Amino acid sequence: MTSPKALVLRTAGINCDAETVRALEGAGAPTDLFHLSKMIAEPGRFDDYGILVIPGGFSFGDDVAAGRIFAAELVHNLSKELVNFVDRGGLVLGICNGFQVLVETGLLDGSVGKRTERKVALYDNASMKFEARWVNLRSEESACPWLVPGEIWPVPVAHAEGRFVCRDDETLAALKSSGQVALRYVNPDGSAPGYPECPNGAVEQIAGICDPTGRVLGLMPHPERNLLPWNHPQWTRMDARQEGEGAGFFQRLVDVAKGSMASV
Numbered sequence: 001m002t003s004p005k006a007l008v009l010r011t012a013g014i015n016c017d018a019e020t021v022r023a024l025e026g027a028g029a030p031t032d033l034f035h036l037s038k039m040i041a042e043p044g045r046f047d048d049y050g051i052l053v054i055p056g057g058f059s060f061g062d063d064v065a066a067g068r069i070f071a072a073e074l075v076h077n078l079s080k081e082l083v084n085f086v087d088r089g090g091l092v093l094g095i096c097n098g099f100q101v102l103v104e105t106g107l108l109d110g111s112v113g114k115r116t117e118r119k120v121a122l123y124d125n126a127s128m129k130f131e132a133r134w135v136n137l138r139s140e141e142s143a144c145p146w147l148v149p150g151e152i153w154p155v156p157v158a159h160a161e162g163r164f165v166c167r168d169d170e171t172l173a174a175l176k177s178s179g180q181v182a183l184r185y186v187n188p189d190g191s192a193p194g195y196p197e198c199p200n201g202a203v204e205q206i207a208g209i210c211d212p213t214g215r216v217l218g219l220m221p222h223p224e225r226n227l228l229p230w231n232h233p234q235w236t237r238m239d240a241r242q243e244g245e246g247a248g249f250f251q252r253l254v255d256v257a258k259g260s261m262a263s264v
Helices: 017-026 036-041 043-048 068-087 097-105 169-177 245-262
Strands: 006-010 031-035 051-054 091-095 120-123 131-139 152-159 163-166 181-186 206-210 216-219
Touching: 006 017, 006 036, 006 043, 017 031, 017 051, 017 245, 031 036, 036 043, 036 068, 043 068, 051 097, 051 245, 068 091, 068 097, 091 097, 091 245, 097 120, 097 216, 131 206, 152 245, 163 169, 163 206, 181 216
Parallel strands: 006 031, 006 051, 051 091, 091 216
Antiparallel strands: 120 163, 131 152, 131 181, 181 206, 206 216
8 A cells, every 4th residue: 555645744843854854754644845835835745745843943932832834824824725634544643742733723623614612721830931842642542543542652742832631621521531532651660750741841741642533633743853772862771672663753754644535
């Protein structure tokens, strides 16, 4: 089965695009890296892809709020194309700043282009400072088809506005009941961590959520920075590994995209 093509979308301030392209191509997906302006000028190009990734960085300098201007450009110019992309089986991944963009667009709750109050947000870290370190994630039972429930894996974080919050308890309960809580920060043994293992003070240690279909996933950590065994700073003390855990994450993404696009 032919691998679907992937699109990595960048704009001013995005700085993790090269690593993201490398991760996708390493997983077998032919990948294009385009500026947002190119897709606005040629929106029909979305039909060429089965995977869309918005990588990390500081889009538009994170002016106003992290990811908000990038999201506003997407919603204003490409709302229809984004919704159609997901509806036809396309997979969307937002990493760090990309997660912030997805939250701001409404792609994670189906409110793209609608005048509704956001029920989730990514706020300043509880420490009120930029946090950069390696943490452990646990993939939860969720609607996201390329995560392995119960898997605990290391991955780096680097962000200042990554604290996931919900408007109220009802919103959090709805996310859990619909299988949208996809990833949590944990200690190596799987127990709930404090700071700094949970680097930002997120509610219930949530590191990533997906939309109800499972085809849109956003997470604050950077799996594209853990592709090789020696990417981890303590790799010499770890059991022998053939690859970094992030490589498996992207490989499963590409594998699921093959089946998703074949079924439409």
